[in-house]
Amino acid sequence: MNIQPTPYDHPDAVKLDGAVQAEYAVRYDDEGDATPLDAGMFVSPRGLYLLAYDPEGRPVATGGWRTQDANDEGYSDGDAELKRMYVIPEARGLGLARRILAALEADARAAGRVRMVLETGIAQPEAIALYTSSGYEPCAKFGHYRDHPTSRCFAKPLA
Numbered sequence: 001m002n003i004q005p006t007p008y009d010h011p012d013a014v015k016l017d018g019a020v021q022a023e024y025a026v027r028y029d030d031e032g033d034a035t036p037l038d039a040g041m042f043v044s045p046r047g048l049y050l051l052a053y054d055p056e057g058r059p060v061a062t063g064g065w066r067t068q069d070a071n072d073e074g075y076s077d078g079d080a081e082l083k084r085m086y087v088i089p090e091a092r093g094l095g096l097a098r099r100i101l102a103a104l105e106a107d108a109r110a111a112g113r114v115r116m117v118l119e120t121g122i123a124q125p126e127a128i129a130l131y132t133s134s135g136y137e138p139c140a141k142f143g144h145y146r147d148h149p150t151s152r153c154f155a156k157p158l159a
Helices: 011-028 096-110 125-133
Strands: 002-005 047-053 059-068 079-087 115-121 151-157
Touching: 002 096, 011 047, 011 059, 011 079, 047 079, 047 096, 059 096, 079 096, 096 115, 096 125, 115 125, 125 151
Parallel strands: 079 115
Antiparallel strands: 002 047, 047 059, 059 079, 115 151
């Protein structure tokens, strides 16, 4: 598998974003993740967006981080927020999410971020298992879904 930095608005990224949004809509019986995002949030040194391609060049997994600092949504200075972690069903179980997560953590650390944070939900037990097995612990809620009852937030120090 080839994991490479890719703009968030690249056609392959848009394709996988549509797939993850469709999965969210089914899992949560709603419109998907309405968190406002734009390509500029994932540009170095304030973020990074990664795509994984299979040997045939098909996009199969994605993930990104964006800079966050203290604000009225509950973030803290030095935060890096994970966004759009996704692996297509046919590529699950190959360790791609863990590889992307490690690369994003390393990049955020190199950019001077001190804590990686993420928001997920109770309808994504696989995501919760990945994050807790990777050293993430529950934290105070933040972000777009901080008041939603199915939302779960996690954090991990990057130092």
